[in-house]
Amino acid sequence: MATLKDIRVRIKGVKSTQQVTKAMKMVAAAKLRRAQDRAVMARPYAGKLKEMLGSLSAKVDTSRNPLLSGRPEVNKVLVILITSDRGLCGAFNTNIIKLAYKTIHEDYADVHRKGGVSMICAGTRGLEFFRKRDYNILKGYPAVFQNLDFSIAKEIADTASGMYLRGEVDRVIVVYNEFKSVLAPNLKAEELLPIAPVSAGKESSSDYIYEPSPSAIIDVLVPRHLNTQVWRMLLESNAAEHAARMAAMDSATENAKDLLRSLNISYNRARQAAITTELSEIVAGADALSS
Template identity: 50%
Template sequence: MANLKEVRNRIASVNSTQQITKAMKMVAAAKLRRAQDNILQMRPYAQKLGEMLQTVSAGAEAAQENPFKQERPIEKVLMVVITSDRGLCGAFNANVSKAATAVINEKYAAQKRAGNVHILSIGKKGGEFFTRRGYKVNALYEDTFTRLSFGVVRQAADEIMNAFLNNQYDIVEIVYNEFKNVATQIVRVEQFLPIVESTTQDTATPGDYIFEPSEEEIIKELIPKSLKIQLYRAVLESNASEHGARMTAMDKATDNAGELLKNLRIEYNRSRQAAITTEILEIVAGAEALAGN
């Protein structure tokens, strides 16, 4: 049985840890409210922009000839992995990294063997994961979430789009956590480039619209903007998911620390009672020895 000093030190240590996890939970909850508001405002805009693009480009020759829609034999692959810059958020980062690895092993095994699978990581943890496993991490966007804005994400989108146009990659896929609620995040894998026509949306015919200035100009401007919005939405989803996952993880850690404190206090009381009992026995034994003399 541990001595009283050791148990007291452990109680103090666990109590300090519990205070930290409780504070981190409160901070995550405050950040989550802002992140949740941002993604709830962005979703309708991104959805309508996507629907508009599908409607305008349906059957339009200018859309079909757009370079962002051109499919090529898949030889070089870029995986855009969106994780966090910090840990202490449960399986948030591990789920995304494992999902990206599974996609690479299942769909792009030949490209991986040829060394043609590259990683672009938005978030430090994803870059660290794939670097340790020998993947080529072409770009690592750290501190994106500390100064999160459309302008910051647009830089990454421009880099990805230019690389695709320059034939550096034949396909680009995004892996991220979609925010559902505080306790639930859904890992999504979406093809970013080349653009794939949606088969679920009802699209009107181009004859239903009058284009100004021209159909070609509208599509030329709309497609790059839609791609940037798509990436920005994925980053916002991941940001909200991260805070939700961290809030849940810190809540569980706080509860676990409370349970551990309960057990340590029981152990401390038992050790203290045993020490008192031992002292009493020693006093009694000494008194009896003196009485016998």
């Protein structure tokens, strides 16, 4: 049975941990607000650019631009995985790594068995996981979210598009957390390349006049579209990470409260038992002297 001193030490330790988790929750909440604003502001531009490019690609011969034309067979796949740099964010990294693992071993099982899957890992957690298991990691970006910059998104997009143009990969998939709400991140495995045209039923009803021509505009929009989409995915994942960390630290703080309540009850019971034992000894001693 734990002594009074042992229980006091545990209570002190839990209180210290509770202060840390409460502070981390407040820091994550402050960072979440900024990250959420950046992600939300990037969505309209990225979405409209994707819509315009898809609409244009439905009007022209996509074979003129290799990034718009799919391959008849998929023999090589590039998976871009976006995770966080740090832990203490609940199941945020575990869930997205599971989705990446499922994408590789189920969706592209035949390609993986032939050694045709390569990876680009943005974020320390995913990079460490797949590197330890000897996956073909072409590039790693550890600590990417400590100084998140558009140039990183451009570098990733340029690498992916360059490999696709050279025929080194037939498909590019991005696995990331899309920010939906604090309690419900949206796990996504999104196809980045080839860029799929919009079907006739989804095409915009507006009648645009394109100058100089749709094909010329597509050549300009494609690299900008890829850069913007990767940048949006990084921002979404960053916001989702802070939301997950805030929720995890809030849960840890509440658990610490419950643990403190239980420890205080145990402490009081132990103290009462010690007092009762001392009183019994005093009474027994007094009876012995009187007799």
